[in-house]
Amino acid sequence: MGGMSDQSTPQPRTAVVTGASSGIGAATARALAEQGFRVVCAARRTDRIEALADEVGGEAITCDITDAASVEALAAAVPVCHVLVNNAGGAVGVDRVDEADLDTWRWMYDVNVLGLVRVTQALLPALRASGDAVVVNVGSTAGRWAYEGGGGYTAAKHGVKVVTETLRLELNGEPIRVCEVAPGMVRTDEFSLKRFGGDQARADAVYAGVDQPLLAEDVADAIAWVATRPSHVDIDELVIKPRAQAAAHKVHRS
Structure with a gap:
């Protein structure tokens, strides 16, 4: 009887969240845990x-996620994965195109695009093994709008959008959904601070006077919703912005 009881106990579904050490990643780990997932928190x-x-x-x-051996070790530790949230990313600098620091552009592409692809490639066997999986790529409204000083980051996030679309086409017919959640203005502890090289005043100015920018928890709630739709429902893309942000160039400030 005991064996029958053990077999009837469902194993928790596994979710992997990259960039889980802070901000949207940490909030997403909490949100998925609340949904009953066993969450693998991955970050440096x-x-x-x-x-x-x-x-x-x-x-x-x-x-x-920029290191192949490190990503291979992550994949080796996760034989079955039901949800993969490719959240790790970031922006550095606000260079004009004609003055661009190509090393920072290269870093943004490596982290936002190549890192996402590297992790997805490594975890595809585990996603397939689940029999019903969801990949949620965290993009950005920067993957839809251009703005001055944002060339390196917007190019990378446009890359995330297209990689997501391509992967969905290529995995069509397999039980793997491929989704993108694209946030607008989100106030987290680190994103703008890193972008401006630790200059707190410049980071604070991004959100100055903005009536309630999004919080990490708002985006995590959207990611968890996308990841928990019925298995036949694919949310191709979900763009989430604060009410104050009508467009990249139109943000209400008090």
């Missing part, structure tokens, strides 16, 4: 993801 900062994994009852795996 081991202390942060270990604390988060303890909080949500998940697992921490130190991973640099």
